[in-house]
Amino acid sequence: MRVLGVDPGLTRCGVGVVDGVAGRRLTMVGVGVVRTPADAETGHRLLAIEQGIEQWLDEHRPEFVAVERVFSQHNVRTVMGTAQASAVAVLCAARRGLPVALHTPSEVKAAVTGSGRADKAQVTAMVTRLLRLAAPPRPADAADALALAICHIWRAPAVHRLQQAHARARSARPAAPGAHIPAAPAVRRPAGEPPAPASSPRKAP
Template identity: 65%
Template sequence: MNECVGAVRVMGIDPGLTRCGLSVADGGQGRRVVPIAVGVARTPSDAPLEDRLLRLSNAAEQWMDEYQPDVVAMERVFERGNVSTVMQTAHAVGVLVLAAARRGLEVHMYTPSEVKKALTGNGRADKKQMTAMVTRILGLGEPPKPADAADALAIAICHCWRAPVLRRQRMTMEALEKQRRLAGKDSERK
């Protein structure tokens, strides 16, 4: 965890095999989010699948090692109508989740509509609206480019805002489990 209480460093990923948006942002008190880094990992479409996946994995691992996120937030793969694109994205997600797992990082998945609703209040917001909100929320002088980079930042923001709720839910579940275990021990003693 970062220095301030409740802070979380999130690596936001917009997965893709040709272009994969990568970002890192620190979430703090309230809805404050500070961008740390943003970029895009690219792989050549004419390279063999195994080479592309290795390049993508290496890029994500380099970011994880350099920026030391507490958690990874990623767009959930969904049916876009093109099975080939979905399969390529699913391959990318697999190596990205594996890279996070190797470092003991939790991975949280969000659908595009969840991210859009979190940032704009509208689950059907278009790319232009999303980029404008990312720019405004982060106080950037200009919109992040390309769109994959802006999407990665949007995913990181979404998780930064949801992290406190998720943390409270986890703490509540742990407290309930502890009570259940103690109640079980008490009943065994009787």
């Protein structure tokens, strides 16, 4: 499984590609950051992020794209830029028909370090160890992108089993009451018994 992890950001958008399957050794294929100038117009910055992600998709041909799910923060301006960059990553993947997974920061931290409250230094240290890198990825956005890819590789089997369980539960769910009322069975008369006489219509007085 090859996964492109995207840590969305308007100024620095981290990207990292990891190969591997759950339970086996993982390999880093590439890591980097797509940067945009802070003084550029938002539209031009988003276009630069799109072009950068497209280059990574062209070069590494991932099977999945994992993007950090954006949460509200105190700085509304920052979270808006992050959400816009996230949407660009999802768009690039959808254009190629690639499945996209959104993982929360706590899910990524828990998957990589074992604690959903780990700090960035702990995440970077574990990413360096898990991928057997000679040096920690810099900046932190790049390490976070690799952590997203690792998280998806490790969580994908469990998520797939959960989806299958939900599908089986839906298919086995009984019909709602009153959805189908079977017809009343026909009354069988004993052999030789004459049929009941038909009642004559009643006349109005």
